[in-house]
Amino acid sequence: MLLNLEKISKSFSGVRVLEAVNFDLKEAEVHALAGENGAGKTTLIKILSGVHTDYQGVIKLGGEVVRFKSPQEAAKKGIVAIHQELSLVNQLSVLDNIFLGREIRKRPGFVDYRAERKKAQEILEGLGLRLNLSEPAGFYPYSIRQMIEVTKALVQEAKIIIMDEPTSALNQAEVARLFALIADLKKKGCSLIYISHRLEEIYRLADRITVLRDGQRVGTSLTSELPPSELVRWMVGREITQQFPPYFAGGGSEKLRVSNLFIPDPSGLKRWVIEDVSFCLHQGEIVGLAGLQGSGKSELFHGLFGSLGQKIRGEIHLDGRPFISHSPQESIRKGLALLTNDRQAAGLIPSMNVIRNITLASLKKFSPRGWLQPTQEKRKAQEYVEKLRIKLRHLDQEIQTLSGGNQQKVILAKWLETEPQVLLLDEPTLGVDVGAKHDLYFLMNGLKAAGMAIALITSELPELLAMADRILVLHRGKIVAELSHEEATQEKVVQAALGGCLQEGQKTHENGKLHARQLTGHEKNVR
Structure with missing residues (x-):
């Protein structure tokens, strides 16, 4: 056995978060670590990678007892972690981030930048990326920064690589390249610990699965011997027979109308990221937005919310009244809320x-009257903790100590408390476990039934197809297709997102939109 973790226990402020957990890893194996948010997965891998040094239990690497005092010490022994929350220094160049703390040196005091550049380019090209290595890492979108994190791990030529939700912000092409890389690493004898809330990824990649629940190991099984339904039951402690709630058609009076909207590139490039976009959103309706990375989905939400200031052009009406927001504060006051896709940068205050x-x-x-009422704050926070099943030790706990999925629930609670008329959700289930996703889907349906207008961006197509009344597909900043719940399929959405025309049976409408026409009974039978 390459790695053994024996009876690992860990407490924070007297609260036990891991209790006598056993875990092992074989050579050239992908071992999935699964469990709900707050189950203890991230704590366990932080112990293994030297982030947490105060714990009980024994770690054996190749039969030798080890106890790492830092991530650098773990890396020297060949253990490298790619954490769910990115650790890049946005102000430093891509190259400096990749080799930070492990620079290649010609001689003491002199960095061999040519060797660093050559090695970084080789790995990035293997991932299908061509980046300007001199550009600050913060210049690139979240998905690219996540791939830079992967590159940081690969340059160290580790024996054991830990991946914590590595695909959470990647598109399908990037995920395919990452999976090919994992297969290649495995062939070369590298072992991987893989954490993901996406069951299809676990079943595609993992040789074995270990499940944690409430800080304890529930069990370990060969992937081929553990049915998905049993895996879910191990994870959540209850049987989930239906992942998505039953669909019901929504739609009432118009809440939001967008006409001929143009949004410039926030990075300063002289181009439109959103160009001549028009759509409407009704009370009690969920409208999904689909598109590839760079299609402009998130920029559209930020433009509506006022994050981009006065740079946008076009007409927006909220509840029939002209509405152009110059700041998030103004949007919140008028009944518009945005849950962003990058919780660390724009969703929470960690401390x-x-x-x-x-x-x-x-x-x-x-x-009221400028005096904060902590008792009311605490009471309301407790309501959301119970309503959204947020796992925490106590309400005064710093949010940065919560698991990623529970952080996401806290951010959602923040926006629900503003009582918005229109809720913009950008990847609301990012890093959220299967049980919590189930709860969030039912919550979204409840908000829809109560009359809230919801716009939804998600990279998970089954989620989009199940929840949305209509789907708008963006390609290079323009809406190229609009599909009803009944008409939408994965094939149609992907084809439109790639910029292709839809199948026979669809026609072009005004404003460049594509709509599927009603199929006849004979056509439905043929399909």
């Missing part, structure tokens, strides 16, 4: 506790 993060966007409600 604040759970209570403060939940009430942050609605402080006026809790501070």
Whole structure:
């Protein structure tokens, strides 16, 4: 056995988060570590990779007892982790980030930049990326930064690579390249610990699966011997027979109308990321937005929310009244809320506790006449903890100590507390486990039934097809297709997102949109 973790236990502030957990890893194996948010997965891999040094239990590497005092010490022994939350320094160049703390040196005091550049380019090209290595890492979108994190691990030529939700922000092409890389690493004798909430990834990649629940090991099994239904039951402690809630058609009065919207590139390039876009959103309706990386989906949400200031052009009406927001504060006041796809950069304040993060966007409600009322804040935060099943030790806990999925639930609670008329959700289930996703889907349906207008971006097509009343597909900043719930299929959405024409049976409407016409009974039978 290459690696053994024996009876690993860990506490934070007297609260046990891991209890006598056993885990092992063979050579040239992909071993999946599964469990709900807050199950202890991230804590376990942080112990293994030298982030957490205060724990009980024994780690054996190749039969030798080891106890790492830092990630650098773990890396020297061949163990490298790609954490769910990115650790890049956005102000440093891509090259400096890749080799930070492990520079290639010609001689003491002199970095061999030519050797670094050559090695980085080889790995990036293997991942299908051509980047300007001198550009600051923060210049690139989240998905590219995630691939830079993967490159950081690969340059160290590790024996054991830990991947914590590595595909959470990647598109299908990037995921395919990552999976090919994992297969290649395995052939070369590298072992991987793989954490993901996407069951299809676990069953595609893993040789074995270990499940944690509430800080304890539930079991370990060969992937081929563990049916998905049993895996879910191990993870959540209950049987989930239906992942998505039953669909019901929504739609009432018009809440949001967007006409001829243009949004410039936020990075400063002289181009439109959104060009001549028009659509509407109704009360009690979920409208999905689909498109590849760079199609402009997220920029559209930020433009509507006021994150981009006064740079946008076009007409927007909210509840029938002209609406152009110049700031998020103005949008919140008028009933528009945005859950972003990058919770660390724009969703939470890490050093604040759970209570403060939940009430942050609605402080006026809790501070009549300018005096904050902590008791009311705490009561409201507790309501959301129970409603959204947020796992935490106590309400005063800093949000940065929560698992990624529970952080996401806190951010959602923050926006729900503003009581929005229109809710923009950009990847709301990012890094969220299967049980929590199930809860969020039912919550979204409940908000829809209560009359809220919801616009939804998600990279998971089954989620989009199950939840949306209509799907708008963007390609290079333009809406190229609009499909109803009944008409939408994965093939149609992907084809439109790639810029292709839809199959026979569809026609072009005004504003460049494509709509599927109603199929006849004979056509349905043929299909």
